[in-house]
Amino acid sequence: MKKNETEAAKAANYPEEDLSRLSRLLRLEKVSSGYEGTNVLSDVSLYVDKGEFVSIVGSNGAGKSTLLRTISGTVRPRSGEVRFEGRPIVGRDPADVVRECRISHVPEGRLLFPRMTVYQNLMLGAFTTRNKKRKEERLAYVMELFPRLAERSRQSAGTMSGGEQQMCAIARGLMLEPRLLMLDEPSLGVQPNIVARIYETLEKINKQEGIAVLLVEQDIHHSLRMADRAYVMQTGRIAAEGRGAELLESELVRKAYLGL
Ligand SMILES: Nc1ncnc2c1ncn2[C@@H]1O[C@H](COP(=O)(O)OP(=O)(O)OP(=O)(O)O)[C@@H](O)[C@H]1O
Ligand SMILES: [Mg+2]
Numbered sequence: 001m002k003k004n005e006t007e008a009a010k011a012a013n014y015p016e017e018d019l020s021r022l023s024r025l026l027r028l029e030k031v032s033s034g035y036e037g038t039n040v041l042s043d044v045s046l047y048v049d050k051g052e053f054v055s056i057v058g059s060n061g062a063g064k065s066t067l068l069r070t071i072s073g074t075v076r077p078r079s080g081e082v083r084f085e086g087r088p089i090v091g092r093d094p095a096d097v098v099r100e101c102r103i104s105h106v107p108e109g110r111l112l113f114p115r116m117t118v119y120q121n122l123m124l125g126a127f128t129t130r131n132k133k134r135k136e137e138r139l140a141y142v143m144e145l146f147p148r149l150a151e152r153s154r155q156s157a158g159t160m161s162g163g164e165q166q167m168c169a170i171a172r173g174l175m176l177e178p179r180l181l182m183l184d185e186p187s188l189g190v191q192p193n194i195v196a197r198i199y200e201t202l203e204k205i206n207k208q209e210g211i212a213v214l215l216v217e218q219d220i221h222h223s224l225r226m227a228d229r230a231y232v233m234q235t236g237r238i239a240a241e242g243r244g245a246e247l248l249e250s251e252l253v254r255k256a257y258l259g260l
Helices: 005-009 016-022 064-072 094-101 118-125 134-146 147-151 162-174 192-209 220-226 244-249 251-256
Strands: 026-035 037-050 052-057 081-082 103-106 181-183 210-216 229-234 237-242
Touching: 005 016, 026 064, 037 064, 037 081, 037 210, 052 192, 052 220, 064 094, 064 103, 064 181, 064 210, 094 103, 094 181, 103 162, 118 134, 118 162, 134 147, 134 162, 134 192, 147 162, 147 244, 162 181, 162 192, 181 192, 192 210, 220 244, 229 244, 237 244, 237 251, 244 251
Parallel strands: 052 210, 052 229, 103 181, 181 210
Antiparallel strands: 026 037, 026 081, 229 237
């Protein structure tokens, strides 16, 4: 939504709730999506506001990764709307979405280039800028966030531990200077003390830089506690939404995920 459209809506005395919808960073409206022959997401509606930390939890196969792929445009929805700052992004080239909206997707399984060095992987994350000085400054910033990467910048990414690789994938995502950082199960295959460090860093990025975070996790304790708001996904649908800590106490989460 362009600024003047929001202004026009204000002038037309739209209800307050509609106005806040117009200014949302990311909004999905009744999105259905999937792969050839299978429907995975059904009527998914959700939003992320500027600077918000939003978590999505759900068990295996719930459609969490498909959701992130649908936002970044590698999976195209069958119906529904995906809007970034009010502008529709469905059907746009995923590379343009990255470039123009600065939505960074840290994918499940990290997908680093294993034979390339940490430095080279990180530099690829900054592909949207040619400004060398800016890239170097950004590199210094991510290395400060993850000092382990500075120590290992010449090591090939594939020879690092699971936790180090995850740090590298997140740092590569941050090289873009994202407005929205989407992370798909950063705790997967990472030892618990490193997971805690990664989460601390995510909170820092969100609070200090104001980067909105959309975190997909099976590890519901951590992710719900950290989140401003959260959604629970079950078989491709949003089964519940609310403040993270509230959801952790909810009947649905206690029964379905905590076995209580
Ligand atoms: N590339 C694909 N082609 C066809 N079906 C797929 C593809 N990727 C995922 N699916 C199917 O879509 C459904 C949802 O998968 P998805 O990976 O989005 O779930 P998830 O919530 O991320 O699960 P997990 O917690 O295991 O990562 C599953 O039934 C899966 O088999
Ligand atoms: Mg997944």
